[in-house]
Every structure is written in structure tokens, then in C-alpha cells.
Amino acid sequence: MFKFIKFTCPECGSNKLDEVCLGATVYCGIKEISLYDSGEIYLSYNENDEYWDNVQEVEYSCAACGFLLEGIHDLESLKDWLLKNQDVLFRAHIHKWE
Numbered sequence: 001m002f003k004f005i006k007f008t009c010p011e012c013g014s015n016k017l018d019e020v021c022l023g024a025t026v027y028c029g030i031k032e033i034s035l036y037d038s039g040e041i042y043l044s045y046n047e048n049d050e051y052w053d054n055v056q057e058v059e060y061s062c063a064a065c066g067f068l069l070e071g072i073h074d075l076e077s078l079k080d081w082l083l084k085n086q087d088v089l090f091r092a093h094i095h096k097w098e
């Protein structure tokens, strides 16, 4: 079982979050953020966006206004930020990404 976390930008209210891969300068649009009961989070990406594996350093920013989640460079700190600042949505059915 897991829940979805919905990103809402504190600056402009957009729900679009980008993962910015530093060094490669690749922007990956994040489609969904899932929070598992185990405490892990999983990001799924927009199909047309490139996803780069093994990228060491990332940043997360609003896709609309560029609002940067300061100091957030990995999934663990992203999770902490999301849990503190965002809504966790509940969904009962098993998601296709699982």
C-alpha cells in the first residue's frame, strides 16, 4: 500500500515538479510521487521526458516558476520536505507503476 504526495508550489500554486539533474542539465518532469508504507518514496516521470539513471546530484524545482527546494538533493530530504509542506493523498487501488 502507498499514498500519493501532491506537490503544490508555495510560490505560484503549480502542481508540476521538476527534477533537475545537475551536471547533465536535464529536467525531468515528475508525474507522481508515491509514499510507501515502508517510508520510501518513489518518483514516476513524464513519459516524454528523459530520465537519467545514476545521476549523483539533483535539485527539485517548480516547473512553472522555478521555485527551488533549497537544500534538497536526494529522495530522503525530498520526502522530509514533502511530508512537512505538502498534502499526502490516499488511494486504495494498486498503481500501475508498482
Ligand SMILES: [Zn+2]
Pocket: 009, 010, 011, 012, 013, 014, 062, 063, 064, 065, 066, 067
Ligand atoms: Zn511555482
